[in-house]
Structures are given as structure tokens and as C-alpha cells.
Amino acid sequence: MLSPTLISQLRSIVGPDGVIDGAEDLLVHAGDAAEADAHTDVLVHPGTGEETAEILALAAKEGVPVVPRGSGTGPSRGSMAREGEIVLSTARMNRIRSVSAEDLIAVVEPGVRTEDFHRHVEEMGLFYPPGIAMDRPATLGGNVGESTRGLRAIKYGGTRNFLMGMKVALPTGEILQTGARTLKCVTGYDLPRLFTGSMGTLGVATELYLKLLPLPESRITTVAVFNRARDAAEAAARMLEAGVTPSILELMDRTALRAVDKKTGAPFPRDAGALLLIETDGVFGTAESQAARATSVCHDSGAGEVRRASTAHAVEEIWGARKAAFSALAEISPATVLEDVRVPRSKVGDLVGSLRALVEIEGVALAVFGHVGEGRFYTVIPVNPAIEEEIERTERIVARLSEEVCSLGGQLGPERSVGVGDRTFLDRNTPPEKLELVTRLKKAFDPKAIMNPKVRL
């Protein structure tokens, strides 16, 4: 338990309203997408970078761990705290400071909701491509911590490609400004990239400099219906070879489609085996010619119907359904195990094919969906943790999936290896020299090891 003295010191930094330590109030700020019932002793809401730095300095002096938190929507447990830890929320640092259409740069605080930022810049004719592929109110700071990519990463790259610089409060109590507001700064070590994906283990971002693009003139959404998920995956691989550069290229298999249909009603044919959801963008002629090519590749790869969304409402429904996949699947069983699969993109078809076979054998409604165009997708395995047999089955499936993925030259994302409760389904070792190096690296930023210590990168 945290001492009352510490809590009153926190209050004197951020003001009485900035500290929450009542059990009921804390409930809404605990947990994340992976686990709802997390523990939190105290939550502190700094309003500025200086307050953030003061909190970290105090925590370092007292040796108390700090868990930075955006909106707690990540599936990686990065924002979850344990007993005796301070949760530091960025919710009060939520201003869009400036957006320059001329220089294509925005300065924002970390607590800004990503979707609010998207809307804000789009109204100015600008475009910030990164963002989560799920129906959750993530924050820009959370996106940095998790190195979020989003649906349009296949063409534009993810958060790490758009974060040009930042201010970071360090656990030494200092505020570091790194990177630049000018484009393409390569001076010194690339610290903005090092913070991207560091899951709150190195410091807390208090200001972000984000690169923007002009909003594309035209966007076309195309949906291709396949009987088999394997064919859809292979069409995705062929599309890139055929010179199509889609801005989105997503697969949803039958299980994912059914879950979404059950939750929200999906705007897709009920009997579809799998869908490819495609967006092409650019100046008008480009979006058009790319959509035409994508359509013909889908037909050549065995698609039945290929249709284009003709209204803004239809477009919204389609991407809304895709973004609902994760939460819809989470509702089909008491728990789910999410794996983040990466394989060379030419191997996605093979892997999707063997997953189908595994599903038949094990009789489980394993779902496949995601960014197949990048060789990356999610599998969701439903499991009831109360039934030992289901846990064992899940262990078998994950082990088999891991084998397949490794034999194809890919890997499973270790940040998803969260298992159910304390059970981890797979021991995903990092080579020991990396761990040692990583420990030393972490120590360079965080000598007292107070920053989100449960996370091992």
C-alpha cells in the first residue's frame, strides 16, 4: 500500500482534484482491454509536463513504481497496475496545441483522443494516418507507448513514422526535448523511435510533434467476398505484386464476420467465407484505377462478388464492422486468447489454410482477421478458463500456431503472450544477450527502475 504521506505529496503537486484514491472511483480507471479487474491504489492526473516530471522525481526518490496510462484501451496490459504502484494518467493533458497546414505539423498533448485528432485535422483538409484498428477511444500518447499502426499502415506506416519529436518527462525528474518540429531530423540517437513502443518503461511523453499529410482527394472502399479465407489471403498478396498500393487491405474470416454480425449487424453477405476489405486513395484518377485493379485481382483469385461502397454511410458501416471485430469476438466466450501473428506476406495464404485445418480438428471457433497485406493478422481463440479441457486445447492450438509461424519464418508478438490469468501459453524467449542489453538500456533512462516495471521488453 502507498503511504498517506506520499499521497498527500502527490496532491500538493497536482492539486486536490488531481489525485484519486477512493476504491470506487478507481474502478473505472483500472484494467484494460485484456483484463477488466485490475488493481489500482492511486491514480494521479498531472496537467502539465512539469507536474509529470515532479511526480516521477518523487516516485523515484521513494522507489515507488509508476504506470503511465492513456485511456486503458490497449490489449497488452501495459497500462495495468499492481498494488503499491502509482497510475499516472495523461487524461488532463488533452489539448491540441497547434496544427499547421503550411508545415504539416501538429503539436499535441498525449491525452488527446486519436479519433478526435483525426476529425480535427480532417476538417482542415489534413490527414494523420496512424490510429487503432479497434473501436476504442485510444489516445495519441497511448499510441506512442504501444507503437500503434492502424488500418492504413500498409501504405502510410504507423505511429513511429509520424512522430517527429516529443517532450518526455524522465524518471530522473528531467524533461527531455528530443527530435524536432522540422521534418526528418536525424540528429543524434533516434530517441523518439526508442520511446515509440516502449510501453511506459522509459518515461512519460508530455508533448508530441506529429507529422501530417494533405487529406487525399479521393478514397474508394471495395469489399470482395470469398468462399475461403485462404483465397482472400492470397488475393491480398497478389494485389501488391500487381502494383496496387491499397491504403487499407484487411481480411475478416467467417468467425469474425459472424461475431460482428451478432453484435452490430454486419453489412456483409451472411454466407461469406471471408472478406477482403480494400481502400484505395489518392488523387481521383489514382484511387479509381487502383480500385479497378484491386477488383480484377480479387476476381482472378476466386472472389464471388466484389462491390464498391457507394455512400458515406456504407463506407462507415464497413470500417465500423472491421473495427468492431475484436470487441465482438471478446463477447462470444468468457475469455479469449489473442495472438498477433506476423509471417512473410507470401506465406499468409498457407498459414490461413493450415489454421482452417486446425479449427476442424479441434472444433474451436478460432477467428482470423487483420492486416494480411502486411503479413500480419490476429487470431482469437475463445476459451472458458473454468474448463481445464478448454485451457489445454488452447495451449495445444497456440503451440501448433507457434510452430507453423516459426516454420514459415514468422513470429508471434510476445506482447500478446498474456494467457488467461496467470497462465502463459507459450514461453517466448528473447535471446539472453538481448535481455542484458535491454536491462542496461532501460537503466540508462530509469536508474531506479520505477517505470512500469512489470513490462519486459
Added chain:
Amino acid sequence: MLSPTLISQLRSIVGPDGVIDGAEDLLVHAGDAAEADAHTDVLVHPGTGEETAEILALAAKEGVPVVPRGSGTGPSRGSMAREGEIVLSTARMNRIRSVSAEDLIAVVEPGVRTEDFHRHVEEMGLFYPPGIAMDRPATLGGNVGESTRGLRAIKYGGTRNFLMGMKVALPTGEILQTGARTLKCVTGYDLPRLFTGSMGTLGVATELYLKLLPLPESRITTVAVFNRARDAAEAAARMLEAGVTPSILELMDRTALRAVDKKTGAPFPRDAGALLLIETDGVFGTAESQAARATSVCHDSGAGEVRRASTAHAVEEIWGARKAAFSALAEISPATVLEDVRVPRSKVGDLVGSLRALVEIEGVALAVFGHVGEGRFYTVIPVNPAIEEEIERTERIVARLSEEVCSLGGQLGPERSVGVGDRTFLDRNTPPEKLELVTRLKKAFDPKAIMNPKVRL
């Protein structure tokens, strides 16, 4: 001086041919683009990652500094050694191990010449966008160390956007594999990006996993002739606002054009005040419509002639002339001071305008050329170090340039602050908390501080 024992230990690691310590043989491996007459005691050529790691372990044990070296073509003095240092050349690790058109990934050794790699993948219908913007035989490993961007970075990004993973020999003697061969790995700290631009201060890359793209179907080169450099710079800024995404967008001013014309004969009108060199690419219709838009923006911004290169030879000549700018300018005076200027892109026109005024006042042939579309360009100031007055003039110009750049919210690249001989023209301080953090970060990788210790990042 290095001890004979150490040199014989190096020979036993790499074989007798792998160590060069004769004064004459060493001459060809000393210096770089910034300084020709550098000192080198011993040069060692490992053939494998294991040999590289053994050399580093030996150097760490003996406390002898190691300077990694590609082809020594960088302007940053990163590859230059001092007395008592070992130069570690990657020239023998120069194989392209594999290129997969299906997975759009190449595995290469660091000593592969970038232009050889470009040719190799283009013959397969593939495309590796990063590469230097100068006429020098740089290596892929050198590009990583320097975080090279190249002419096409405005559309595609630089080396850091294409390095997916790597093997690195560490000064602890270990070999670290980091990142992945699959696309878009976000697992753990982003070490490939940390090595990118680290100038050999953290370790030596021994294998690189590079992302590839399909070769664009069509590329169109357009040259726009302006009377004033300022108008050309403003046209570049307007082009992006008008929805053009050029794959190259470069400015050359009158002084740069004249220097190139004198050296190689430039394929441009002799009386041009400045040129914009533009490449648009993509599927056929896109390259075409983007070129048409770029042309009309140039006309609207005051360009006289705007022409399209109609033969492969003309295209080669144009980009060859651009790439020759730096070496041609280096020949117009006994020495030159290169500054790497970054300002918000909307400010490039203003800055180019005030540089023109400065040139009038000081009566010096200061040249401006580079990636104006990214808000980044080079200035080259000719100086004769034997004439005190010219040195003082250069100091005044750099100080003034620095003031202007800062007042526009930009910065000068510190890696160029090399001055002439021992004279540095500007004290570009990094804030102290950054230096301390950077020292700790460096120590995490290199506890004995043997890796390229002269470089301060």
C-alpha cells in the same frame, strides 16, 4: 600507436590479408568526404559477423577504440580515425544474401554498395528507395550508420523506414539479432532505429534486413527553370499543398548549377537563376497526372520554362548533375563549409530569400541546393583556410544563417559543424540532460566506450 601484439592478434582473427598496417596501403582508406588527410594506424577487414564480434571483444579487453568504416564517403567525419584507433572496414562483408520478390525483403551484408543494390533489385522489378543524393559509392551499412535519406525520401522515407531488422556485433563481443524479417515488427524496444544514425557508436551491423517495394511502373522527370531561387522554393511548398506527392523534389540555385556545369557540363539553361527538379512516379496514369499538376504549379509560381525529360539519357543526366552538386562545389575553392539546414517547409522561401541578401552583402558564392520539399537543404560556403579574412567571413555567415534558421523554428545539423581544420564555426549545444542521458545510453551498449569515441551524439 597500437602494439604489435594487438596487430598480430587481429591477424589471427581475420587472417593475414585482413589486416592492413603499412603506411602507404593505409592512405587509400583514410579520410572521408570532409577531410582527406586523416590518420589511420591499422585497418582490419573482418569477413563475417563472428570475426567482427571477436575484434570488438579484443578491442574492449585492451581498451582500444574502434572506428567502423563503410566506403568513407560520408561528410560527417564519422569514419575517420585518430592515432591509436582500429579502423574496422566492412568492405569484405559485401554479399547480397537473398532478395525475395514475394516477401519484398532483402538480406544483405553491410559492405554492399548502395548503387549495386539498387541495380540488383531493379533488375528483379523491385525498388529500394533510400540512397545518397551524392555521386559517391556509399555502402548500405554506411547508410544505416549515417541514417541516409536520399533523393526519394520526400515520398518514401529514408533508411530508417526500410531497415526492418539487423544483426549487430556489440562491443561486449556478442552478436545481437534485432527486429525481424517479417514486416512491421514492433516487439520490444526499437533497436534497429536506434542503430540507424548512431554513427558506429553502439556496434557494427553485420547483416541487414531491408524492406523492398515493387518498382513503380512509370517515372517522369520534370525540370522547371526559375529566375529566382526563392520562387523555386515557394513552388516546392505549393506543390505539396496542391496534392502533388513527388518522389523527388530538389532545388539547385545558380551557384550550384554553375559549379556542376563547370565540372561535368550541366544539361540546363546557362542563365537559369534556379531549378526545381521533379520526379513523379506510380502507375502510368498517376505519374502522368502528378507531373501535369507539378508543371502547372511551377508555371503559377513564376517558372519560365518547364520541360519533361523525354529520354532515359536525359533523365540520367539530370539526376547525375544533381548528385554531382556537392563534389562540384567542393572543387571551386580550397575548402568548403557545408551546413545542413532544416526549417519548417513553409519557411524555405523566406530563408532562401534572406540567404540571397547575405550573399550580396558578403560577396561570397554561397550555394543552395537540396530537398526543399522536405524543408531541408544544404548551403556550401567556399573558403580558403589560409586567408584569415575568409575564415572570419565564413564565421559571420554561419552565425547569421544559424540566427535566421532558429528564428524560423528550424535548426542546423550538428553533424556538419566540422568547420575547417580545428575551427568550429558554431557551438551547437545539446541541452545537458540530453547529454547525460545519451552518455548513459551509449554506456548500455558500449561499457568500455571503445566505439567511435570521437563522435558525440
